[in-house]
Amino acid sequence: MGLTFIKAVSLLQQPLEQILEDCHPNCLVADVIFPWATEVAGKLRIPRLVFHGTSYFALSVFHSSLHYEPLKNITSDYQPFGVPGLPDKIKMTRLQQPDELGESSVNDEIKKLMYQAAESEITSYGVIMNSFQELEPAYVEHYRKVIRRKTWHIGPLSPCNRNTHNKAQQGNAASKDTVECLRWLDSKKHNSVLYICFGSMSWFSAAQLYEIAKGLETSGQDFIWIVRKVKNKGKEEWLPEGFEEQMEGMSITAGVPMVTWPLSNEQFYNERLVTDILRIGAVTQLMVGEEANEIRNRASALKEMAKRAVEEGGSSHSDLRALLDELRLKRPQGEQ
Numbered sequence: 001m002g003l004t005f006i007k008a009v010s011l012l013q014q015p016l017e018q019i020l021e022d023c024h025p026n027c028l029v030a031d032v033i034f035p036w037a038t039e040v041a042g043k044l045r046i047p048r049l050v051f052h053g054t055s056y057f058a059l060s061v062f063h064s065s066l067h068y069e070p071l072k073n074i075t076s077d078y079q080p081f082g083v084p085g086l087p088d089k090i091k092m093t094r095l096q097q098p099d100e101l102g103e104s105s106v107n108d109e110i111k112k113l114m115y116q117a118a119e120s121e122i123t124s125y126g127v128i129m130n131s132f133q134e135l136e137p138a139y140v141e142h143y144r145k146v147i148r149r150k151t152w153h154i155g156p157l158s159p160c161n162r163n164t165h166n167k168a169q170q171g172n173a174a175s176k177d178t179v180e181c182l183r184w185l186d187s188k189k190h191n192s193v194l195y196i197c198f199g200s201m202s203w204f205s206a207a208q209l210y211e212i213a214k215g216l217e218t219s220g221q222d223f224i225w226i227v228r229k230v231k232n233k234g235k236e237e238w239l240p241e242g243f244e245e246q247m248e249g250m251s252i253t254a255g256v257p258m259v260t261w262p263l264s265n266e267q268f269y270n271e272r273l274v275t276d277i278l279r280i281g282a283v284t285q286l287m288v289g290e291e292a293n294e295i296r297n298r299a300s301a302l303k304e305m306a307k308r309a310v311e312e313g314g315s316s317h318s319d320l321r322a323l324l325d326e327l328r329l330k331r332p333q334g335e336q
Contacts, residue, residue, distance in 0.1 A: 003109055006033055013040060020044050026327050029128065033113070035120035047125035047330060055131055056139035057277060058269035060086060062098065063147050071097065085146070087138040088277060096268035126150035128323070130157050132309035132316045135302065136273065152319040156306050181224070191296065194223035202263050278302065
């Protein structure tokens with residue numbers, strides 16, 4: 001997310017304050033990148049909850065990196081170093097650190113924003129996380145007892161629409177492309193399709209995209225690859241010659257095992273969570289072999305845990321209920 005966007009959104013501080021004065025809600029939930037929201041909530045005596053979309057693990061690694069400064073004595077971009085003060089032994093390199101931990105002047109504004117966000121988090125009422133207890137229990141406890149943050153986990157938020165029909169509707173199930181995609185998936189064997197997606201903020205050169213395409217072509221695996229389309233362009237010029245024709249019937253270009261390719265920010269931390277802690281990230285093989293089966297079994301078990309977490313009586317459902325009960329008790333007597 002660009003610094004320009006974050007600065008632009010900060011201009012909403014005054015309008016938000018006006019809206020909250022009129023409706024006076026029981027609490028304000030605002031993303032971590034909006035530290036000014038805590039100031040607004042404090043002024044109006046409304047509890048502010050910071051929302052984090054990342055993992056407890058990533059936040060714990062980031063906090064330890066800020067607190068212990070393990071980068072201070074590292075001279076090489078590629079020299080592994082340990083991040084102290086964590087439940088597990090975690091090795092990183094300088095290149096795997098977020099921009100805000102870098103030393104260049106370009107990162108000064110980002111670093112300032114992150115420090116403001118950290119201060120805002122400390123003075124807020126608490127933190128809600130898109131995670132669940134069973135995914136990273138040691139780091140939920142670490143965040144609460146060592147970092148000493150008041151926090152509730154309410155995730156994963158994605159399974160809130162529980163059945164396939166509702167999930168499909170999120171992607172506009174009525175569209176021709178969606179129907180075609182689901183029909184194609186139904187024609188494939190269970191657990192046989194690779195899904196490749198780097199998100200909406202990632203950027204790759206034509207040469208990198210070409211190599212990914214060649215790798216997929218060589219693998220012989222069925223796959224779905226989500227590729228951002230360049231406006232006013234037809235066929236992608238970077239695709240290997242004959243790629244679409246050779247892949248016809250095998251692919252659609254447009255709680256599973258993962259191959260990780262972190263690109264920025266806390267993605268490098270989450271890679272460690274996926275590969276080292278949860279062990280659902282592939283090291284050598286993803287689709288076939290004993291290692292692939294072990295990874296798939298662990299991913300499948302976590303999928304079931306995630307589903308149970310948001311169901312009634314589950315860990316995230318219970319945490320959310322506890323938060324709501326606590327907020328109700330904070331209401332003025334006349335509003336109970």
